[in-house]
Amino acid sequence: MSLRVERRDVDALAHGCALLGSGGGGATTQLELLALGAPWPIEVVPADAVDPATPCLAVALAGSTMVMTERLPGPELLTAAVAAVQRWTGTTAPALCTLEIGGLNGLTGFVVAQGRTLLDADCMGRALPGIDQVSLLVDGVPGLVVATTTGDGVGLVDRPRPMDAEAMVRAALRLSGGTGAVVVGGFTAGDLVEHAVTGSTTRALTLGRAFVAAREASIGNLAAAIGGRLLAQGRIQAVLTDPVDPQVQSFHLLGPGGAVHRLITRTETLALMTDGVLISAAPTILAVLDVRTRAVLQITDLSPAHHIAVIELAAPTWWTDRPERLRRVTPAAYGVTDLEPGASG
Amino acid sequence: MSGIDLPALAAEPADGGLRQVAGPVGGAWPTALLALTEDLLDTDGAGRLAIVATPLPGEPWRVDAMLRRVRDRGYTALAVPDADRLDTGTRRLADRLHLAVLTVARPVELAETCWRLALARDAIVLDLVRRLTAAFRYSAQDLGDLLGHLAAVTGSGVALLDAAGVIDEHGGELAGWLTDRPDLVQHDRWTSIVHTPEVSVATVQVDSPSRPGLRLAFFAPGIGDSQLDALAVAAEIAMPAVAARILIDEVATVTDASVTSDLLRDFLDLGEGHDQEVERRMTERGWRTTGYHLGYRVIGRTRLDTFALLRAVGTALSGLGVESHAAVQGRGITAWLRFVPAPSPRDLERHVHQLRAVHDSLRRSFNVAGGVGSLQADRAGLAATLGEAADAARIAAERSGNNWFVRVDGLGLEQLLLARTENDTFLPAARSLLAPLRGADAAGSRGEADVLLVTLTSYLDHESGIAATAQALGVHRNTVTGRVQRIQEILGVDMHDPGVRLALHLACRAVLR
Numbered sequence: 001m002s003l004r005v006e007r008r009d010v011d012a013l014a015h016g017c018a019l020l021g022s023g024g025g026g027a028t029t030q031l032e033l034l035a036l037g038a039p040w041p042i043e044v045v046p047a048d049a050v051d052p053a054t055p056c057l058a059v060a061l062a063g064s065t066m067v068m069t070e071r072l073p074g075p076e077l078l079t080a081a082v083a084a085v086q087r088w089t090g091t092t093a094p095a096l097c098t099l100e101i102g103g104l105n106g107l108t109g110f111v112v113a114q115g116r117t118l119l120d121a122d123c124m125g126r127a128l129p130g131i132d133q134v135s136l137l138v139d140g141v142p143g144l145v146v147a148t149t150t151g152d153g154v155g156l157v158d159r160p161r162p163m164d165a166e167a168m169v170r171a172a173l174r175l176s177g178g179t180g181a182v183v184v185g186g187f188t189a190g191d192l193v194e195h196a197v198t199g200s201t202t203r204a205l206t207l208g209r210a211f212v213a214a215r216e217a218s219i220g221n222l223a224a225a226i227g228g229r230l231l232a233q234g235r236i237q238a239v240l241t242d243p244v245d246p247q248v249q250s251f252h253l254l255g256p257g258g259a260v261h262r263l264i265t266r267t268e269t270l271a272l273m274t275d276g277v278l279i280s281a282a283p284t285i286l287a288v289l290d291v292r293t294r295a296v297l298q299i300t301d302l303s304p305a306h307h308i309a310v311i312e313l314a315a316p317t318w319w320t321d322r323p324e325r326l327r328r329v330t331p332a333a334y335g336v337t338d339l340e341p342g343a344s345g
Numbered sequence: 346m347s348g349i350d351l352p353a354l355a356a357e358p359a360d361g362g363l364r365q366v367a368g369p370v371g372g373a374w375p376t377a378l379l380a381l382t383e384d385l386l387d388t389d390g391a392g393r394l395a396i397v398a399t400p401l402p403g404e405p406w407r408v409d410a411m412l413r414r415v416r417d418r419g420y421t422a423l424a425v426p427d428a429d430r431l432d433t434g435t436r437r438l439a440d441r442l443h444l445a446v447l448t449v450a451r452p453v454e455l456a457e458t459c460w461r462l463a464l465a466r467d468a469i470v471l472d473l474v475r476r477l478t479a480a481f482r483y484s485a486q487d488l489g490d491l492l493g494h495l496a497a498v499t500g501s502g503v504a505l506l507d508a509a510g511v512i513d514e515h516g517g518e519l520a521g522w523l524t525d526r527p528d529l530v531q532h533d534r535w536t537s538i539v540h541t542p543e544v545s546v547a548t549v550q551v552d553s554p555s556r557p558g559l560r561l562a563f564f565a566p567g568i569g570d571s572q573l574d575a576l577a578v579a580a581e582i583a584m585p586a587v588a589a590r591i592l593i594d595e596v597a598t599v600t601d602a603s604v605t606s607d608l609l610r611d612f613l614d615l616g617e618g619h620d621q622e623v624e625r626r627m628t629e630r631g632w633r634t635t636g637y638h639l640g641y642r643v644i645g646r647t648r649l650d651t652f653a654l655l656r657a658v659g660t661a662l663s664g665l666g667v668e669s670h671a672a673v674q675g676r677g678i679t680a681w682l683r684f685v686p687a688p689s690p691r692d693l694e695r696h697v698h699q700l701r702a703v704h705d706s707l708r709r710s711f712n713v714a715g716g717v718g719s720l721q722a723d724r725a726g727l728a729a730t731l732g733e734a735a736d737a738a739r740i741a742a743e744r745s746g747n748n749w750f751v752r753v754d755g756l757g758l759e760q761l762l763l764a765r766t767e768n769d770t771f772l773p774a775a776r777s778l779l780a781p782l783r784g785a786d787a788a789g790s791r792g793e794a795d796v797l798l799v800t801l802t803s804y805l806d807h808e809s810g811i812a813a814t815a816q817a818l819g820v821h822r823n824t825v826t827g828r829v830q831r832i833q834e835i836l837g838v839d840m841h842d843p844g845v846r847l848a849l850h851l852a853c854r855a856v857l858r
Contacts, residue, residue, distance in 0.1 A: 237434060238433065238434065242403070252405065252434035254437075258437065260409065260441065262405065273409055273410060275441060276409035276413025276442070277413055338410065
């Protein structure tokens, strides 16, 4: 059954995407503004509701979300990358989905659909930092093509290994000034059903609607309303940068009962530890809220004395189903060991 | 259950640089367990102290997790290198978990010490005994030196005490503890072991016939049971050495006193003569005759222990900061101060004042009289000032008004002279010699007789000067001439004979006193 998204749903959808961003994925504000100009309402069709042989594209804005707040992204970057992929594959893809539902890319599909069928699926189910974490690449779907905008053009990798795609995209993004567009093509709607996270837009919209409705409730009730679990709340006492990888930070939260919480982050929230016990870790989604304003926060927003709440949302089951998939998204995949569930007894 | 705790470890010389940084204070652990990394620790902590040799990780959340795992396995304390860098969150967590966190610089050393404290008590005793024997290997100069050696090798405090308090102590201050806690020492027991959280004391009676009631104490703050037991053993082993040392010191003192006493007598017996042998012996003792000397003599007014007095005088004089010597002579002590060059009159007064203070302090313990001679130079002077001091002391023994202290100098000489005239033979003789002056004038009242006596005294005082005597008495010089003639007639003596003049002078003084 297809999902009909109205213009007025953009706010709820954006909140849902932000929550699935797990503290990363970029702020949705810019994409919300772009999305308002889209031809609403827009139908979001389940991936299994179209012909499995339908050629499909996965689109995303990529690079530094910090840079995106200054160099505002536009749909024209994506258009160039989409054109390059279609030229390479020799087919016009009538269907499209977003590469990443978490964060700003949750809205990218709506902005660039432009007549294509928007499928209710994505390749991450949350926000993830790497191209090698694209589900289609993780599963090794044959015939994939990955295109990235460069400084003034498009770079394209044919049939890449996940690590090749990651390295090439990173290099291209550096040339294009830190941000750009990534388009994955060469797969079909049927591949999405098997090798991607389905129903992700529905999840984001449901989550967002529940959040907006319960926004004024107590944090505990809010967490329950969105089907999550409140793991910690309190004041950020200290921010400690990892001595090895400066991108890894740990936030010391002082809970109301005196509990010692540590929120460990890299590009997204990675894990929460309370009193030395690992409570939750990626790929489980740890959304961070500002307790006072109820804003869904990015990690870059966190600073000492900030009063925050950490809410756990279930990990996309696509990742947890198989160990070889899970291996790609646990904290160890981010280079942070000893945060695997069960590792700390 | 005895175990190990932080103060006990701190009292050991090899504690690995242990210091508590977080968590509850004041815990005790049955034993400790060392592991290279935290995951190699025994899964059953059983309240023990976990020692991890690998420094703490840099990430605070890793440290949190490690603390939690250590606590969950049942350890109550964790000692690990670099623990002093804990952040506030981890410190808070240590409190929440009731896990004491200690930083240790040398974990293996700490583990070894813990093992000795908790499990190998005999090892501590043996180690201490081995160190004690090392102390005996070095010869000590005296008792204090020996106690200092014992304190140095055991690393604890050593004190010699009796029921009245601490006599001597090294390596710590037991006296301070004893004032607050007299029960730290059980004087009625042969061995007394008292353990308090602040300080632990092991004492044993010193088996010394000449110094009864003495105890040898080993003490240290905050040590554990096993360490205190070891100290008690140490005290029992060291005690005979201390008792022997006391005896040796006493024999040495007596021998030395008798040698110096003989030497002093030989020197004084020589008088003006010279004897190379005596000179040599005096040089050996450091008695030099050159320079300026101030004699000091202390005699007992009743029978007393001259050796004890010699010790007291020697100690008191050594505190004056002047070269001093003392020796037993007869029933008293003869001592002197030596100055090079001659002290100024002001300095001399200060030294005499100091000797008086010495005398006052001696009076607190001994029933003595003291005398000080005058400042004299060189060899003959030394003998002279010692003689003066002896005379002064003899006079002082009769002078309670002066607190039994007399100094021979300008004024004191008169006292000395008078002292000579006070015996039973001189005074009656003087009275009968001068009696005619009182009884000769038939019409004379007593006042008239005293006029002649006073005139005679004044005349002799003024070296037979008629004018000076007249001026002193406030009469005309012819009056004086007349009186002197009458006196000569009455007494029938030759006033130009110096011997006669001296006898008359002394008699006048004695009678007029």
